Amino acid sequence: MTDTREAAPVATGSRLHLVFGALMLAMLMAALDQTIVATALPRIVGDLGGLSYLSWVVTAYLLAATASTPLWGKLGDIYGRKGIFLGLIVIFLVGSAFSGIAGNIGELIAARAVQGLGGGGLIVVTQAIIADLVSPERRGRYQGVLGGVFGVASVAGPLLGGYFTDNLSWRWVFYINLPIGLVALVLAGVFLNLPRGRQDRPRVDYLGMALLAAGVVCLVLITSLGGTTFPWVSPEIIGLGVASIVLLTAFVMVERRAVDPVLPPALARMPVFALASGIGFLIGFAQFAVLSFLPLFLQVVNGASATASGLLLLPMIIGMIITSVASGQVISRTGRYAVFPIVGTAMVAAGAFLLSTMNSGTSTGLASAYQFLFGLGLGLVSQVLVIAVQNNVRRDDLGAATSGATFFRSIGGSFGVAVFGSLLTSLLATNLTDLATAGRLSTADVATAAAAKNSPTALQALAAPVRDLVTGAYAQSLDTLFLIAAPVAFAGFLLACFLRDGSSS
Incomplete structure (x- = not known):
């Protein structure tokens, strides 16, 4: 296998710092827009109407981002990543601008799809550019910081979305991308120097x-x-x-x-790529079960407001930042990475199990400790898997390999949200029905309780004794989700045990 140590041009000094700033801004935008719109949705429907199409505001972005992820990685390999990166920023900003000025729900959905095309590509191409800029020995340092940015943006998105919606307008959820993106565009346009792409005029598949x-x-x-x-x-x-x-x-x-496949079959035959993809899928599955439904637990069971529930997720964010950055530093110094996914997946599994033990009486300190452990584990896995793949492929396949590893984590997250969402609906219906059958809840109480999934404040209409029963049903249902996430993450741990240290040689 070709040695990427010799193929990668090494950048240093202030130019590298400016370019890395552009990459962090791009990652920030793309990661934020996966979650920032969630808390703005009720206000959006109030202004634009189209309640029956509300879910498509999120789905359109997810659909475009996930479907295009492998394609952008390959196009970057063929044509060079600088032009692709700049084009993706422009696409994302166009989608953001049109999302902000949308006059009806259809226009917003279409603009969100454009945003998704740009956002999905930015996450992948940003990580691949790091591999272009620095040698394998130094990648961990920068990929770790990017992982921290991604983690912070993903979890902080709903909090910022609520702030903009309450204090400015829901349209600022999209407008905020414009100044960030323009700065990234200028920095990358001026200071980013990369090879122009392959010179053998490959046939695009x-x-x-x-x-x-x-x-x-x-x-x-x-x-x-x-x-x-x-x-x-x-x-x-x-x-x-x-x-x-x-x-x-x-x-x-x-x-x-x-002749030149999108995802070269040789990648699938590489043990490190196959393992990283499988681990990424399983951890994505478990990760989004917690990230999607832990805020609901905090709001319904613990009575936190939407803003407060966002702040209560800070321990998880801090944990992700610490281990994402620290693991990158250690990998840069030692060249060893295999231990981190092993430890990380074990911590994710343990954190999910501990989260499943929470109830309305769990102290904030204890809940924070569980989240912190879960976040520590996530920080040890996500970016390390990207580094492992990048350090074992030829430079010509960096984009395809990076996008492949990222793609499987995204698909895992999509399936995790869907499966756990359906499971929550089923579990909650069973628990509430059991209470109604026992004569402890009326039919009206059950209807109000079910509505709390989308509007936790609806529970305030219930009398205190009834509300306690309902929050107990929610706690039991959500705890089951977290408990199921634990063995899913443990399956990732079993796969991680087969990872071996090494780089392309």
Whole structure:
């Protein structure tokens, strides 16, 4: 295998710092917009209408970002990452601007899809550019900081969204990207110097790209619509499942014959890539179960406001920052990375298990400790997997390898949210029905309790004894989700035990 140590141009000094600043800003924008819109949705519907299409404001972004992730990585390999990176910033800013000025829900959904095209690419290309700029020995230091930025932005998004919505306008959720993106665009345009791409005029695998994108769209639609818009066992969801299998099977067949495949089959045969992808999928699955539903626990069971629940997530953010940055520093000094995913997945599993023991009487300090442990584990896994893959591929495949590893984590997160969301609905319905059957809740109380999933303040309409019963049902249901996330993360731990230190040689 070609040694990436010699192929990567090494950047140093103030130019590197300015370019890295641009990369951090790009990562900040893309990560924020995965979650920042959530707390603004009720106000958006109040202004634009279209309640029945509300979920598509989130789904459109997720769909475009996930489907395009592998494509941007490959295009960067072919044409050079500077032009692709600058183009992605422009696409993202155009989507942000049109999201901000949207006059109806349809315009907003379309603009969010444009945002997703840019955002999904920015996360991948930003990580690949680091591998272009610095040698393998130094990548950990910078990838660790990027991981910290991603973690902070992902968790802080709802908090910032609520602040903008309450104090300015929901439109500022999108407008805030414009100054950030323009600074990143100028810094990268002036100071980022990268190779222009491959000189052998490769044939772009358009058929493979189309099949992969279509197959991923079907998968994301299954996770977004299954159990909500349509039952899991319905003609629509089954049809999407069959379509995804057919399209992705066709993609694999095309890739085997393609001159320059989107995801080179040789990558899948590399143990480190296969392991990193599997671990990423499982940790993404477990991670988003906690990130998506822990705020609901804090608001419904503990009675925290939306803003307070965001602040209560700070221990998790701090944990992610500490280990993401620290692990990167250690990898840069020692060249060893295999131990971090092993320890990290174990900590994620332990953290999820401890979170499953919480109830309304759990102290804030204890809950914070559980979150901190969970965050420490996440920080040891996500960026380290990217480093492991990058250090074991040829420079010509850096983008494809980076996007592949990121893609599987995104798909895992999508499935995690969908599966755990449906499971929560089922568990909650069972627990509330049991209380109603026992004569402890009225039919009206059950309806109010079910509505609290989308509006926790609805519980304030219930009498105190009834509210205690309902919060208990929520705690029991959510604890089950966290408990299930623990063995999922433990499966990631078992895979991580097979990772071995090493770099391309």
